Amino acid sequence: MNIQLSHSLDLSHHVDQGTAWLVTSEGGALTVPLTYAAFELRFGVERLAMQYLGELRGRPPEVGDLDDLRTYKTMENLIYRLGGHQRQINGHFEFMRMVMSFLKIDSKLITPDFGKLSNYWHTCSDLCHIGGLLALHDAEFAGQAYAELSSIADALKEQVSGLVTWPNISDEGFRTLRATFIEGRIAADDVFRYLKKIGVWAALTVPGQEGWTPVGTPITPEPDNASST
Numbered sequence: 061m062n063i064q065l066s067h068s069l070d071l072s073h074h075v076d077q078g079t080a081w082l083v084t085s086e087g088g089a090l091t092v093p094l095t096y097a098a099f100e101l102r103f104g105v106e107r108l109a110m111q112y113l114g115e116l117r118g119r120p121p122e123v124g125d126l127d128d129l130r131t132y133k134t135m136e137n138l139i140y141r142l143g144g145h146q147r148q149i150n151g152h153f154e155f156m157r158m159v160m161s162f163l164k165i166d167s168k169l170i171t172p173d174f175g176k177l178s179n180y181w182h183t184c185s186d187l188c189h190i191g192g193l194l195a196l197h198d199a200e201f202a203g204q205a206y207a208e209l210s211s212i213a214d215a216l217k218e219q220v221s222g223l224v225t226w227p228n229i230s231d232e233g234f235r236t237l238r239a240t241f242i243e244g245r246i247a248a249d250d251v252f253r254y255l256k257k258i259g260v261w262a263a264l265t266v267p268g269q270e271g272w273t274p275v276g277t278p279i280t281p282e283p284d285n286a287s288s289t
Contacts, residue, residue, distance in 0.1 A: 071111060071224055074104035075216045082213060088206030091196040095187055097209050102184035104216050105177050108224065109135040112172055115226035116142045132181045136174050143226065146175060151242030156227040158241075158248055162255060163262050163276035168222035180212045233258075255279050 061080045067073065081097035088094050106129075113128070113135050114120050121129060128134055143149055153171035160169060186192050187205055196202045229235050237254055240246050259281030263272040 069107075071107060072217075072220045074100045074107055075213060075220055078104055078209070079213050079217070082206065082210055085206060088202040089199075091193070091202055094196065094202060094206060094209070095193065097213075098184040098187035098192075098205075101209060101212050101216065102181055102188065104220075105181045105184070106132050106135070108172065108177065108216070108219060109139065109174070111224055112226055113139055113142075115228070118228060132178065136178060139174060146173065148242065149174075152227075152238065155238045155241050155251075158251060159255070159260075160262075160276070162252055162279060163260065165262060165276035169225070169227070170219055170222040172219070176215070180215065183208055183212065257282055 061076060061083065063080045063084070064073070064077060078097045078100035081093045081100060084090065084093040085097060109132055110121060110129055116139060128138055140146075144152070150171055153169060157169050160167065187196070187209075192205075196205065229238060237246075237251060241251055256279055259279060261274065261278035262276045264275045265272045
């Protein structure tokens with residue numbers, strides 16, 4: 061894996077850069093590349109947060125959003141405001157994975173844990189300040205930093221390897237179904253019965269491109285129900 065000399069907006073770019081710098085650090089023995097690894101992995105966390113925030117808003121970042129993107133904490137707070145607290149986020153992604161399984165959509169949808177991402181950001185950030193540089197002169201500390209950054213890199217690789225999206229629900233009945241499931245008032249079987257009653261299909265749309273592509277296997281409605289969603 062080579063260190064790139066130009067930045068990219070690809071989701072995996074900063075994670076790959078951080079990993080390449082970790083390799084160059086020779087297990088933390090070389091502290092300059094270790095610091096650059098922390099710097100790139102911190103970017104990686106921010107890039108993920110920016111992606112989820114854009115998904116929640118239903119549009120890519122714009123120039124007017126720069127203040128919102130200035131720090132990870134700002135993005136995290138906005139995500140909680142728009143998407144609910146972490147428990148609600150966990151329930152939403154669990155619900156959507158379940159629906160995807162009913163539709164036989166074979167994509168790995170990973171739940172983002174913004175508290176963990178915040179911890180990763182702070183760990184990386186601490187190594188990007190002068191105090192962190194001084195601490196890296198201690199070989200034992202440098203070895204621990206290498207291990208922590210390697211663990212962060214692995215976690216971020218897992219995140220970007222999946223479907224990094226925020227499934228939005230516009231249909232009011234479907235939103236109510238999701239809320240009822242998250243609250244624990246219905247189970248998976250109840251959700252499937254509801255979907256079988258109304259009929260459901262899924263399609264993939266790409267930002268900036270016209271049209272859509274069917275994905276998965278549609279759930280056809282019961283014979284006595286002609287409606288579909």
